[in-house]
Amino acid sequence: MATKQDHPDSNLFPHATGPAKAIVDNHQAEQPLKLYSGWFCPFVQRAWTVLEEKKIPYQYIEVNPYHKPDSLLKLNPRGLVPTLQYDNKPLYESTVICEFLEDAYPDHGPHLLPEDPRIIPAFHRFLQYQPMEDKEGLKEVREDFLGKLKELAAEMDPNGPFFLGSEPSLIDFVVAPWVMRLWVFDHFKEGLGIPESDADDKVWSRFRKWQKALQERPSIHDTTSETEHYLPIYQRYADNTAQSELAKATRKGRGVP
Ligand SMILES: N[C@@H](CCC(=O)N[C@@H](CS)C(=O)NCC(=O)O)C(=O)O
Known part of the structure; x- marks a missing residue:
């Protein structure tokens, strides 16, 4: 042998x-x-x-x-x-x-899974923002988050429906949980306001196609609970009283822990 x-x-x-x-x-x-x-x-x-x-x-x-x-x-x-x-x-x-x-090594060289560090902190900066008198500030964190979503959509395969093409890959599953939670902004922070139509390009329609494909994917759909039970959790983030590591990192101006 x-x-x-x-x-x-x-x-x-x-x-x-x-x-x-x-x-x-x-x-x-x-x-x-x-x-x-x-x-x-x-x-x-x-x-x-x-x-x-x-x-x-x-x-x-x-x-x-x-x-x-x-x-x-x-x-x-x-x-x-x-x-x-x-x-x-x-x-x-x-x-x-x-x-x-x-x-x-998050601070070394390019982010090779860039969608993760960019999207999640921006989602939380927006959600945890406390407007007080400063409506401009709220507008800024909203625009920043929308900008990150738009950058992400601009990197997608033009046909999709998934990020890299007809089949999902890790990138889809890494970002999907936050895309599936965009409804939180229907309840908090006066809405997200993704434009209904693309004036100049097709980026937002590509984003919506991706969002729909994620929502319909059985593994994503079947691991999602009822909205009402997420709400109290997100209420604490929206009030900026959540004590999770992520909430604390956001308050300190840092990214995902
Ligand atoms: N799934 C492993 C595969 C690694 C692998 O098979 N490496 C080969 C060299 S290219 C090896 O160490 N082979 C030794 C062996 O087969 O005993 C990975 O992705 O790291």
């Missing part, structure tokens, strides 16, 4: 070459964040490109996952690359690593 030792892929060229060699050479210094990598691996390249895009400091460690060294097996019992070591804790599965990097 073949063992890992004589796995056909164990006869690997041992290190990165070409453009990748320079990056590897520049990431040999000790860092708290370590990427256990195989230079050839497409799953590694997912995490590696996110590290590079976000300019996160990391140490590159080349391993041969077909000759699994103990250093790798200690972190990841399956011995697959990519495996990340962060504060001495392991993390693996390339998509999980990408999402983790996005969450753990």
Whole structure:
């Protein structure tokens, strides 16, 4: 029976070459964040490109996952690359690593799931805004939120109905809960006021098409409760008395906790 030792892929060229060699050479210094990598691996390249895009400091460690060294097996019992070591804790599965990097380094480089940080804080700044005498302020936070929704709609696939096309993807499910709660502004803060028609472009009609597709998606529909029972929860946000981490972060002018 073949063992890992004589796995056909164990006869690997041992290190990165070409453009990748320079990056590897520049990431040999000790860092708290370590990427256990195989230079050839497409799953590694997912995490590696996110590290590079976000300019996160990391140490590159080349391993041969077909000759699994103990250093790798200690972190990841399956011995697959990519495996990340962060504060001495392991993390693996390339998509999980990408999402983790996005969450753990919000201030590094581009937001690769930009809809999340942009939409949710703006939703809450508007909902928690206390107008007092300042009606202009309310108008500003409303316009800001509408602007974020519009930017999002402008990035969508033109036909949709989902964000990237005919089928939903993670982006849809990450934002859907807030899109499903836009009715809160029918009760609070004098309405949201999405324009009924697009004067200059088709952005708001694209937004409405997306909203309808989300509302009709069984997984989203079937996880939604009756409006009346959400209301007392949102009343506390609208009064700005909610004590959740999100409410507190909004009061301090910060984003999603
Ligand atoms: N689902 C994993 C797949 C990772 C994976 O299969 N990596 C390959 C190298 S491209 C590996 O480590 N293979 C070792 C083996 O099969 O034992 C991820 O997305 O991180």
